Amino acid sequence: MRRLADLLRRGAARNARELTGSETRRSGSGPDGRSGQQAERDRLQQLAREIDQVATYVGRLKREIGALKVGEAYSKRLPGTVSDLKGVHSATKGAVENIMAAAEAILDRDASAPGYSAFVAERALAIVQACSFEDLAGQRLDRALDGLLDLERRLERFAKAVKIADAPELFDRTAIMRDVRREVLLVEGPQDAGDAIEQTEVDKLFR
Amino acid sequence: MAFAWGAKMTLDYGTPILVVDDYHTMVRIIRNLLKQLGFEGVDEACDGQAALEKLREKEYGLVISDWNMEPMTGYEFLRHVRADERLKATPFIMVTAESKTDNVIAAKRAGASNYIVKPFNAQTLKNKIEAVCGA
Numbered sequence: 001m002r003r004l005a006d007l008l009r010r011g012a013a014r015n016a017r018e019l020t021g022s023e024t025r026r027s028g029s030g031p032d033g034r035s036g037q038q039a040e041r042d043r044l045q046q047l048a049r050e051i052d053q054v055a056t057y058v059g060r061l062k063r064e065i066g067a068l069k070v071g072e073a074y075s076k077r078l079p080g081t082v083s084d085l086k087g088v089h090s091a092t093k094g095a096v097e098n099i100m101a102a103a104e105a106i107l108d109r110d111a112s113a114p115g116y117s118a119f120v121a122e123r124a125l126a127i128v129q130a131c132s133f134e135d136l137a138g139q140r141l142d143r144a145l146d147g148l149l150d151l152e153r154r155l156e157r158f159a160k161a162v163k164i165a166d167a168p169e170l171f172d173r174t175a176i177m178r179d180v181r182r183e184v185l186l187v188e189g190p191q192d193a194g195d196a197i198e199q200t201e202v203d204k205l206f207r
Numbered sequence: 208m209a210f211a212w213g214a215k216m217t218l219d220y221g222t223p224i225l226v227v228d229d230y231h232t233m234v235r236i237i238r239n240l241l242k243q244l245g246f247e248g249v250d251e252a253c254d255g256q257a258a259l260e261k262l263r264e265k266e267y268g269l270v271i272s273d274w275n276m277e278p279m280t281g282y283e284f285l286r287h288v289r290a291d292e293r294l295k296a297t298p299f300i301m302v303t304a305e306s307k308t309d310n311v312i313a314a315k316r317a318g319a320s321n322y323i324v325k326p327f328n329a330q331t332l333k334n335k336i337e338a339v340c341g342a
Contacts (some may be wrong), residue, residue: 096232189304196324
């Protein structure tokens with residue numbers, strides 16, 4: 001692209017030299033021919049400047065795409081985040097199973113049966129041990145969060161650097177159907193603490 | 208081990224209850240709470256369509272259903288139940304994480320007997336069952 005801009009500049013310079021030479025040789029050259037060549041030279045120079053600007057932008061775009069580290073994100077960062085989130089899900093399921101089993105065993109036990117206290121203590125200990133999942137799950141969640149925040153920072157930097165506005169949304173049937181379903185059937189899932197309605201408010205609406 | 212529920216409800220504890228939720232753990236929690244209340248006949252379904260089929264096969268005295276399920280949501284399920292001449296009188300409690308006012312109003316309009324927001328405690332479930340099934 002830079003080469004093209006240089007060619008255009010050289011073309012404009014040659015045009016100028018030819019214009020000057022012909023003026024020397026033929027001092028009687030008409031004003032229309034001279035101004036036409038001058039306008040042509042200006043257009044070539046303008047074109048060269050614009051191509052230069054595009055070349056500068058493309059260069060910056062390339063550098064910023066490189067800074068996104070897409071390869072690293074796809075080969076390491078995202079798989080690591082997915083793995084951590086799956087790990088949290090799996091650890092939570094395991095802990096719930098252990099806690100439920102212990103609690104159900106206690107609830108099913110006859111409190112007047114011999115050895116009841118020892119039985120309850122043993123199951124209570126199992127519940128306490130199962131709760132240790134929270135520590136490992138918390139560390140995995142922190143790591144996943146770090147990964148997502150890092151990707152967010154890279155995308156934010158890229159968007160600012162290349163000054164690109166969001167493209168209009170492409171037609172995505174699945175996404176559209178999901179949004180319609182969500183809207184029509186009022187399926188949003190859990191709300192944040194401040195947004196969720198309290199049970200007492202629900203009860204008022206049901207009175 | 209008996210849970211301290213206070214005064215016994217004047218309910219038919221033999222009445223079958225259908226619990227509908229796509230998360231098995233939640234079904235298990237509700238089943239345990241109902242068991243402590245004295246209800247033994249608890250069946251389960253994992254979405255509205257499966258629940259409708261169960262309701263058409265067997266008579267239930269109470270339905271406790273989640274909202275956000277696929278393919279048929281609890282909201283659609285409720286509307287089907289209320290539109291069905293044979294099923295429309297079945298007490299129906301919505302137990303859900305959908306905690307927007309719009310959802311509560313929509314559920315009430317669709318004929319829900321009561322509405323519990325997750326997470327809930329045992330006392331709330333007990334109170335709503337009493338209110339719906341008549342203590």
